[in-house]
Amino acid sequence: MKDKFESGLTKQxxxxxxxxxxxVLQMLERFEWIFGASALQSFYSAFVNTPLDKGAFYFKSIN
Structure with missing residues (x-):
């Protein structure tokens, strides 16, 4: 018998x-460690189209 949650997913x-x-978060941290924070910020801002300082704040709030 599986325990199902309201979302329909099992615990596993x-x-x-x-x-x-x-x-994924570990890979982002590794990417930041290898290439530097500026590369990560430019990578993020290129996809989300936000200024660099907002991108940096977003990644700081995740970690």
């Missing part, structure tokens, strides 16, 4: 999703 599926999100 939710665990895998949270692990994937954590993995």
């Amino acid at each position: 599926e939710i665990w895998h999703n949270s692990c994937f999100v954590f993995y």
